[in-house]
Amino acid sequence: MADLPVEKPLRIYVNDKYIVTLMATPERIDELAYGWLWSNDLISAAREVRKIFVDIERAIVFIEISGDLPEVMIRTVSSGCGGGAMISDYLTSVPTVKSDLRTSLNSLVSLQTQFMQKAVIYKQTGGVHGAALSSSEEILFTAEDIGRHNTVDKVIGWSLINDLNLKNAMIFTTGRISSEMLFKVAKANLPIVISRTAATDLAVTLAEKAGVTIVGYLRKNRAEIYSHPENIEI
Numbered sequence: 001m002a003d004l005p006v007e008k009p010l011r012i013y014v015n016d017k018y019i020v021t022l023m024a025t026p027e028r029i030d031e032l033a034y035g036w037l038w039s040n041d042l043i044s045a046a047r048e049v050r051k052i053f054v055d056i057e058r059a060i061v062f063i064e065i066s067g068d069l070p071e072v073m074i075r076t077v078s079s080g081c082g083g084g085a086m087i088s089d090y091l092t093s094v095p096t097v098k099s100d101l102r103t104s105l106n107s108l109v110s111l112q113t114q115f116m117q118k119a120v121i122y123k124q125t126g127g128v129h130g131a132a133l134s135s136s137e138e139i140l141f142t143a144e145d146i147g148r149h150n151t152v153d154k155v156i157g158w159s160l161i162n163d164l165n166l167k168n169a170m171i172f173t174t175g176r177i178s179s180e181m182l183f184k185v186a187k188a189n190l191p192i193v194i195s196r197t198a199a200t201d202l203a204v205t206l207a208e209k210a211g212v213t214i215v216g217y218l219r220k221n222r223a224e225i226y227s228h229p230e231n232i233e234i
Contacts, residue, residue: 005127007146008059014042015069025121025128025145028154029054032145033061035157039184042069046160094183097211099167099191103136104233108170108194109220111139115172118142122174131155132172133164140169148175149184156188166190177214179203186210192231194218199226 010024012033024032033052037043043065051064115132116122121144122130131151132142143154151173159166170192171185177199183206185193194215199207207214207227214226225232 003124005121005125005146010059010061012036012061012063014063014065017069019069022147022150024147024150026056026059027121027145028143028158029056029061031143031154031157031161032150033063033157034160035153035155036150037063037065038156038160039153039187043067046163094206094210095186095189096209097167097186097189097191099189099211101136101168101170101191102231102233103170103192105221105223107136108215108218108223108232111170112172112194112196112218114139115142119144119174129173129175131174133159133166134170134172135168136170139172148173149181151175152181152184156184159188170194176200177203177216179206182206182210182212182214186212198224 006025007023008026010022010026012019012022030052034046034049043049048066049063050066053062111134118139119130119142121128128144128146129148129151130142130144133140133155141155141158143151145151145154155171167189169190171190172194174196176197177193177195179200179202182203192213196218198216199214204214204226211228213228213231215232216224216226
């Protein structure tokens with residue numbers, strides 16, 4: 001039998017309160033936790049996480065944050081796997097990205113090749129998604145998970161832990177770019193997102209509003225540029 005991707009129900013407790021169960025691949029769990037907390041407005045910076053303890057055998061994450069939890073957290077139904085999100089009102093409140101980053105199609109093809117070379121679990125199983133944070137020159141960090149939204153949270157979590165400003169960075173993903181994913185990208189001030197596949201119509205609408213360039217179906221010498229094409233040299 002071929003290698004199978006690992007999937008576990010990861011239970012997250014924040015300030016001694018059960019918050020959510022994420023269906024996830026149990027690697028880079030700290031990064032996933034930080035990214036998920038940030039994506040759902042429970043923290044704004046890594047320093048707000050006072051303690052984090054991962055019990056890998058029981059698939060539980062215990063987190064203590066400096067702020068109080070909201071009394072009510074509104075769940076948004078996600079089009080992806082991996083637990084969804086609690087982001088509310090993102091359709092009308094997408095942030096504006098502030099960046100002067102420009103790149104070329106040739107550079108994106110080269111970076112995507114680097115990304116896929118680093119996607120070890122994907123090559124072994126073919127059953128996970130991947131995401132990568134990139135500068136203009138190189139891949140900085142790669143995350144894999146059965147949930148495509150989880151991979152983005154892991155990338156964002158890593159950038160929080162390392163205190164990176166993302167205005168001159170890009171994010172690559174193997175998965176479809178949905179509205180929820182686009183909101184996370186804009187909120188992180190990432191100006192360019194690149195996928196091997198498509199974007200949804202709502203994601204493109206939000207990207208136009210936010211100033212985010214979406215590049216889809218990236219292949220050698222061709223791509224579909226859905227929004228803000230002025231940032232990509234063909």
